[in-house]
Each structure stands twice: as C-alpha cells, then as structure tokens.
C-alpha cells in the first residue's frame with residue numbers, strides 16, 4: 001500500500017526541483033499525479049517517465065485553473081491533493097524595497113501569492129465534493145525573517161503563510177486541510193541562480209557563494225528537493241489528518257539563528 005494510494009494530486013511547478021521530487025514521490029506512493037508548469041518540455045518528459053499527466057499552466061491564469069481542476073475531476077472523479085510549488089525568486093540581490101521595480105514586485109506577487117490563491121480557490125469546491133483534501137502551499141523560511149534584498153519575494157511568501165491560515169480556517173469543517181511548507185536552502189535551479197548571481201556581484205566563485213550561504217545553516221549543508229518532498233508526502237497523506245493551518249519548516253535549523 002502506498003501512503004497516498006488512489007488520491008488525485010495536482011502539483012504546480014512540477015517541472016522544477018521541489019515539484020519534480022514531489023511528483024515522483026507521490027506517484028511512487030500511489031497517487032494519480034497531474035503535473036503543471038510553464039516549462040512544457042521538462043514537464044512532459046517527467047510525466048511520461050513516472051506515468052503522470054502534464055498540463056501546461058501559468059498559475060496566474062484564473063480560467064485555466066478552473067479547467068485543470070474540472071479536468072482532474074472529469075478524468076479521475078475527484079481532487080484530493082494540491083501542491084502549490086510554482087514560484088519565482090525575483091531579484092534577490094538588488095530587490096530591496098527602495099530598489100525593486102513595481103513591475104518586478106507585481107510579477108513576484110502574481111506568481112507566488114496570486115497563483116497560490118487562485119489554486120486554493122479553484123481546488124476547495126472540488127475537495128469539498130471529494131469529502132476533504134489537503135492543500136500544501138510552498139512558502140519559504142523568508143516568510144519569518146527579513147532580508148533587505150528580497151522585499152517582493154519575502155512579502156509574497158509571508159502572504160502565502162497568511163493565506164494558508166485563512167484557507168485552513170475556512171476549510172476545516174469540510175476536512176479541507178491547508179498547511180504551508182517553509183524550505184530553507186534547497187539545491188534547485190532557483191538556488192543555483194541565486195548563488196551564480198551572488199558570485200557575480202561579490203566577485204567570488206560559485207563554490208564560495210554556496211559556502212557563504214551554507215554558513216548560515218546550523219546543519220552546514222544544503223537541503224535536497226527530496227527532503228522537502230518527504231514532508232509534502234506526509235502532509236498530503238492521511239497520516240497528517242489532524243494538522244491544518246500550520247507552518248512546517250524544513251531548513252537544516254536555519255530558523256534557529
């Protein structure tokens with residue numbers, strides 16, 4: 001028996017690092033997985049490899065959300081799990097409140113916060129029809145700590161935290177759970193790009209840039225996408241049936257600083 005046997009799951013950002021690991025793990029544990037992403041080639045290849053479906057999606061498109069949820073219900077009869085993992089970092093090095101352009105601010109919020117909101121809004125009626133469900137919103141450790149250079153990203157991820165509580169509160173009576181996951185430094189495309197940019201700006205090597213950021217983590221190493229995926233699996237499964245509205249950090253102890 002898989003830990004999410006027979007459950008139907010939509011995973012946004014499924015072509016990315018954390019989304020990919022989550023899609024693989026949920027499929028391995030018995031879920032019917034629908035991967036969505038902007039990145040069609042990678043998403044389709046992953047779906048073919050793990051026996052999932054792929055749907056091209058921009059998470060900021062409200063109408064598409066309705067179609068994707070309706071498609072999941074039409075094909076599989078229900079929707080039980082939504083993992084909102086699509087996200088962008090924006091400018092993390094020169095993104096201070098005083099510097100970030102209004103366009104960048106809006107783009108980061110549109111994808112990270114509005115996209116998550118639209119997903120929750122589209123999924124809740126379907127989960128109610130299914131007799132309950134689990135929404136997992138990927139926020140960040142930055143929701144709880146300020147960084148001068150990532151005003152938009154931090155604000156969007158703090159927004160995801162609050163949205164999660166609100167959705168959880170509304171959904172509780174219908175057994176629709178909603179929890180937020182707060183990764184620290186996870187070794188994906190996103191983090192590699194941040195380290196490359198840090199290296200360029202500080203005139204250090206990529207390896208040195210990695211070392212500088214790892215020094216902030218008490219465990220002294222980066223997390224892997226699969227580390228986050230195991231937490232998401234727990235939250236997606238009935239093992240976590242009494243957990244809702246809660247923030248789950250996974251950061252090698254970074255939050256202890």
Ligand SMILES: NC(=O)c1ccc[n+]([C@@H]2O[C@H](COP(=O)([O-])OP(=O)(O)OC[C@H]3O[C@@H](n4cnc5c(N)ncnc54)[C@H](O)[C@@H]3O)[C@@H](O)[C@H]2O)c1
Nearest residue numbers: 013015016017018038058059086087140183185186188190
């Ligand atoms: N990697 C980290 O260290 C880290 C830390 C904290 C939080 N996070 C969060 O985890 C989530 C996954 O990030 P990741 O590290 O796997 O990065 P990633 O860049 O590998 O994956 C993100 C995915 O989102 C997709 N995406 C971007 N904009 C989209 C849109 N408008 N519509 C649909 N898909 C879109 C991208 O194509 C990509 O496949 C993000 O929300 C990110 O903010 C990551």
